[in-house]
Amino acid sequence: MTRPTSTPRRSASAAHRRRARGASLLELLVASTLGLLLMSVCITLFVQVLREHRSALHEARLMQDLRSAIDIVARDLRRAGGWGAAERATFWSSNARPLDNPYGAQTPASAPAALASFNYSRDPTENNQLDSDEAFGVRLRNGAIELMLGQGNWQALTDSGTLKLTDLRITPTVHEVSLASLCTQACAASAPDCPPRQTVRSVLVELSGASSLDPSVTRSLRARVRVRNDTVSGRCPA
Numbered sequence: 001m002t003r004p005t006s007t008p009r010r011s012a013s014a015a016h017r018r019r020a021r022g023a024s025l026l027e028l029l030v031a032s033t034l035g036l037l038l039m040s041v042c043i044t045l046f047v048q049v050l051r052e053h054r055s056a057l058h059e060a061r062l063m064q065d066l067r068s069a070i071d072i073v074a075r076d077l078r079r080a081g082g083w084g085a086a087e088r089a090t091f092w093s094s095n096a097r098p099l100d101n102p103y104g105a106q107t108p109a110s111a112p113a114a115l116a117s118f119n120y121s122r123d124p125t126e127n128n129q130l131d132s133d134e135a136f137g138v139r140l141r142n143g144a145i146e147l148m149l150g151q152g153n154w155q156a157l158t159d160s161g162t163l164k165l166t167d168l169r170i171t172p173t174v175h176e177v178s179l180a181s182l183c184t185q186a187c188a189a190s191a192p193d194c195p196p197r198q199t200v201r202s203v204l205v206e207l208s209g210a211s212s213l214d215p216s217v218t219r220s221l222r223a224r225v226r227v228r229n230d231t232v233s234g235r236c237p238a
Helices: 007-020 025-078
Strands: 115-119 135-141 144-149 154-156 163-178 197-211 218-226 231-233
Touching: 025 115, 025 135, 025 144, 025 163, 025 197, 025 218, 135 154, 135 163, 144 163
Parallel strands: none
Antiparallel strands: 115 135, 135 144, 144 154, 163 197, 197 218, 197 231
């Protein structure tokens, strides 16, 4: 009798050993390379998100600082020419000369400039004269906005350590409105100061700056300020 051969059993054992031996070195290298590439992509995306988040924070802080600075400048400019006795500036029907506003001087008068000076009264009881603590101004100096609070007393409004201001532009707009309709009589052709006129003033403030923490973050703001204290000149015929 012929015995059965054991070859199929040996073949099955060899196939099992081949399956149990695991991945080859080449397969491990390919898997490691793919893992490193995936990790590199994830790290790059994470760094990009952090960079954009930091840039957004710097931009928000820059806009807040610019808005605070321009609001304070606009608040002071609105008060330019403020006078506690403004009713004495003109007489509608009198030959008497009206009083000039002692706080009326203002620069720039017409052309754009990076410095403005103006005055307004701080007297509890109006004394009709410009005192040293009633002179004000705004200027750009060494990357910061400075305010003048009294004659020659300049103080920094912004911190150049967090906000680097690059440009300040103050542009006044002046036009006159005739008040002839308020006179009871028509003006003579030879009267130089008739009819009375109202001077209406506004100022455009433009401010640009960059974040000191990230100079690539730059922004600009602009605000138009209506000066509240209009000047009235001239008079109606007697």
